[in-house]
Amino acid sequence: MSIGVIYGSTRENGNTEWLTEQAISGVPVEKFYLREFHILPIKDERHTVGGFQEVSDDYKQLVGKIMKHDVLIFATPVYWYSMSGTMKLFIDRWSQTLRDKDFPNFREELAKKSAYVIAVGGDKPTIKALPMIQQFQYICDFFGMALEGYIIGKASKPGEIRGDAKAIASANQMRITLLRCLEK
Amino acid sequence: MSIGVIYGSTRENGNTEWLTEQAISGVPVEKFYLREFHILPIKDERHTVGGFQEVSDDYKQLVGKIMKHDVLIFATPVYWYSMSGTMKLFIDRWSQTLRDKDFPNFREELAKKSAYVIAVGGDKPTIKALPMIQQFQYICDFFGMALEGYIIGKASKPGEIRGDAKAIASANQMRITLLRCLEK
Amino acid sequence: MSIGVIYGSTRENGNTEWLTEQAISGVPVEKFYLREFHILPIKDERHTVGGFQEVSDDYKQLVGKIMKHDVLIFATPVYWYSMSGTMKLFIDRWSQTLRDKDFPNFREELAKKSAYVIAVGGDKPTIKALPMIQQFQYICDFFGMALEGYIIGKASKPGEIRGDAKAIASANQMRITLLRCLEK
Amino acid sequence: MSIGVIYGSTRENGNTEWLTEQAISGVPVEKFYLREFHILPIKDERHTVGGFQEVSDDYKQLVGKIMKHDVLIFATPVYWYSMSGTMKLFIDRWSQTLRDKDFPNFREELAKKSAYVIAVGGDKPTIKALPMIQQFQYICDFFGMALEGYIIGKASKPGEIRGDAKAIASANQMRITLLRCLEK
Numbered sequence: 001m002s003i004g005v006i007y008g009s010t011r012e013n014g015n016t017e018w019l020t021e022q023a024i025s026g027v028p029v030e031k032f033y034l035r036e037f038h039i040l041p042i043k044d045e046r047h048t049v050g051g052f053q054e055v056s057d058d059y060k061q062l063v064g065k066i067m068k069h070d071v072l073i074f075a076t077p078v079y080w081y082s083m084s085g086t087m088k089l090f091i092d093r094w095s096q097t098l099r100d101k102d103f104p105n106f107r108e109e110l111a112k113k114s115a116y117v118i119a120v121g122g123d124k125p126t127i128k129a130l131p132m133i134q135q136f137q138y139i140c141d142f143f144g145m146a147l148e149g150y151i152i153g154k155a156s157k158p159g160e161i162r163g164d165a166k167a168i169a170s171a172n173q174m175r176i177t178l179l180r181c182l183e184k
Numbered sequence: 185m186s187i188g189v190i191y192g193s194t195r196e197n198g199n200t201e202w203l204t205e206q207a208i209s210g211v212p213v214e215k216f217y218l219r220e221f222h223i224l225p226i227k228d229e230r231h232t233v234g235g236f237q238e239v240s241d242d243y244k245q246l247v248g249k250i251m252k253h254d255v256l257i258f259a260t261p262v263y264w265y266s267m268s269g270t271m272k273l274f275i276d277r278w279s280q281t282l283r284d285k286d287f288p289n290f291r292e293e294l295a296k297k298s299a300y301v302i303a304v305g306g307d308k309p310t311i312k313a314l315p316m317i318q319q320f321q322y323i324c325d326f327f328g329m330a331l332e333g334y335i336i337g338k339a340s341k342p343g344e345i346r347g348d349a350k351a352i353a354s355a356n357q358m359r360i361t362l363l364r365c366l367e368k
Numbered sequence: 369m370s371i372g373v374i375y376g377s378t379r380e381n382g383n384t385e386w387l388t389e390q391a392i393s394g395v396p397v398e399k400f401y402l403r404e405f406h407i408l409p410i411k412d413e414r415h416t417v418g419g420f421q422e423v424s425d426d427y428k429q430l431v432g433k434i435m436k437h438d439v440l441i442f443a444t445p446v447y448w449y450s451m452s453g454t455m456k457l458f459i460d461r462w463s464q465t466l467r468d469k470d471f472p473n474f475r476e477e478l479a480k481k482s483a484y485v486i487a488v489g490g491d492k493p494t495i496k497a498l499p500m501i502q503q504f505q506y507i508c509d510f511f512g513m514a515l516e517g518y519i520i521g522k523a524s525k526p527g528e529i530r531g532d533a534k535a536i537a538s539a540n541q542m543r544i545t546l547l548r549c550l551e552k
Numbered sequence: 553m554s555i556g557v558i559y560g561s562t563r564e565n566g567n568t569e570w571l572t573e574q575a576i577s578g579v580p581v582e583k584f585y586l587r588e589f590h591i592l593p594i595k596d597e598r599h600t601v602g603g604f605q606e607v608s609d610d611y612k613q614l615v616g617k618i619m620k621h622d623v624l625i626f627a628t629p630v631y632w633y634s635m636s637g638t639m640k641l642f643i644d645r646w647s648q649t650l651r652d653k654d655f656p657n658f659r660e661e662l663a664k665k666s667a668y669v670i671a672v673g674g675d676k677p678t679i680k681a682l683p684m685i686q687q688f689q690y691i692c693d694f695f696g697m698a699l700e701g702y703i704i705g706k707a708s709k710p711g712e713i714r715g716d717a718k719a720i721a722s723a724n725q726m727r728i729t730l731l732r733c734l735e736k
Binding site for chain 4: 377378379382403409410411412413415445447448449450451452453454456457459460462463491496498499500502503506507510525526
Binding site: 009010011014035041042043044045047077079080081082083084085086088089091092094095123128130131132134135138139142157158 | 273
């Protein structure tokens with residue numbers, strides 16, 4: 001049982017990362033900072049003769065590494081009430097991987113995984129980030145992947161998340177769950 | 185009174201564009217195909233000394249052109265239950281424009297505009313694209329911009345949207361509204 | 369193939385009823401005005417020894433009549449951003465019917481039906497009634513019933529719905545669908 | 553500063569009440585069990601000559617008592633993905649109180665209050681009860697009342713809520729917030 005954390009922030013050591021650290025403190029994980037990779041927007045070639053063309057960026061190698069994990073934690077700041085564009089670019093490309101002969105069981109493999117979402121926003125996120133949570137649920141449903149939980153923190157300025165006792169308590173709960181998960 | 189249409193599709197002449205054409209047939213508009221522009225993901229430098237740095241891509245010139253219009257139509261395919269990454273990259277950058285001295289009244293200018301959303305998806309979009317509509321509403325609320333209406337079409341394969349009589353009827357209604365709007 | 373319309377309004381000839389009339393004009397339906405029936409709030413006795421007790425009101429006879437139809441149209445005003453309490457009382461009682469030996473196949477029977485929702489509200493309903501639509505979808509999902517469509521109209525004062533061209537166009541579309549449905 | 557708890561359950565000592573007890577343990581509150589009151593469905597007489605007629609049930613006296621509190625906690629089981637019909641009947645009647653000369657400042661008074669929601673459901677409530685949370689937010693927005701927080705617990709059988717460590721941790725956090733609130 002292994003855990004991969006996918007970070008969608010564009011700022012280092014931001015609030016989302018800090019909150020995520022609370023949830024994975026003492027938990028062995030592999031971290032993927034999407035901002036360190038070059039990922040191009042998907043080009044919809046589902047209906048093109050020849051299908052999707054190989055894209056020369058870091059996506060394919062990255063998704064290969066991520067797929068080795070059993071549990072995926074999506075850690076994203078809330079940008080304009082949804083996941084960051086950086087995170088969205090990554091997820092959009094799944095449409096290509098679904099048709100990539102190098103990932104013949106992409107859907108089936110994802111169906112076996114569990115997912116968590118950790119998100120931090122500045123504008124009433126416990127309400128206004130709920131549509132984003134519903135979208136992550138729909139994504140998980142598509143693959144039959146279990147969305148095991150989510151945390152929504154409130155912060156805007158650097159460090160502000162440290163004052164969100166509620167989110168921190170939830171992160172502690174998630175940490176306990178993850179540790180228990182690893183024992184299995 | 186003038187209208188700008190912002191296309192988030194990555195495929196030419198796709199279902200989203202076809203449905204949008206129904207809504208703007210005979211309506212003078214300026215069209216912006218985001219896929220034809222080079223737009224980088226935002227780098228969150230809100231809290232960096234010196235603030236946001238100039239980015240060398242097409243975004244700034246593009247947003248300048250779009251801001252000249254009174255009505256904005258956001259036409260996006262539904263990718264993974266939300267707007268396309270291409271569209272999201274564009275909107276994420278608004279956080280930078282909000283702090284750009286070359287756009288000193290960005291918020292106030294958007295507050296005077298009206299917005300429409302036209303979206304086409306393949307997986308139960310009239311239900312599963314509703315979180316995306318709620319997000320567009322939150323975005324509009326942030327600026328005080330009026331979200332005047334939206335259409336959700338259902339289609340996956342090329343041309344399939346032509347069979348969605350309900351969406352086409354809604355597009356016709358939107359067309360009447362837009363024409364009336366221009367008479368003012 | 370037969371159609372039942374379940375009205376949740378408490379006012380006669382209100383906006384919700386008028387909009388629904390557009391959708392069923394010329395369509396043979398049986399109408400159920402919930403306000404004309406005495407329906408008590410459910411008493412949760414799922415976990416009580418002996419289970420649910422017989423309730424002396426009109427519910428059981430009413431649900432029996434409604435279940436004879438293949439298509440159910442739920443027509444409700446939007447009260448406080450969700451279905452009317454009158455409609456909610458009716459639906460809450462389904463938990464009892466699910467355990468009623470006189471309805472041994474309640475779930476299976478509902479799974480074969482199609483549902484439509486017609487709702488009219490006064491406060492930005494095309495946005496603020498969306499959570500209610502999502503709830504109807506969850507209800508339908510529970511039973512495996514297909515939510516085939518919904519219309520959200522905007523009106524507050526008596527007669528005001530006549531000015532909602534968009535909702536009326538959607539009602540006409542629903543009417544065509546219902547008529548086609550009956551031909552099968 | 554005083555706190556009123558409004559219970560929408562129809563079963564005594566159920567999961568919703570147990571979870572709420574965690575949040576108010578040691579906190580002085582007044583409790584209102586809606587099931588103990590006779591509350592009729594609203595009859596929409598907003599547009600009737602003479603307006604709303606006096607209704608002979610317990611509602612008016614009850615709402616008068618509840619309005620004396622500064623903080624309102626809405627504790628409801630999730631029935632069919634929204635608040636219980638019992639809770640909905642109560643809230644629907646607010647439309648009448650808004651026009652009741654005995655409550656000339658109903659809206660202004662509610663604008664000064666804070667609200668919390670505690671809800672327990674059996675079917676994936678942390679996702680499927682989110683539309684209900686959005687509805688409570690819209691209700692609060694209507695009055696300008698602050699929705700300060702919410703907890704969603706998962707339980708179906710009696711006592712099952714005791715196993716929801718996440719919800720219990722959130723209830724403890726809410727308890728700390730409420731106690732701090734009372735000190736003001």
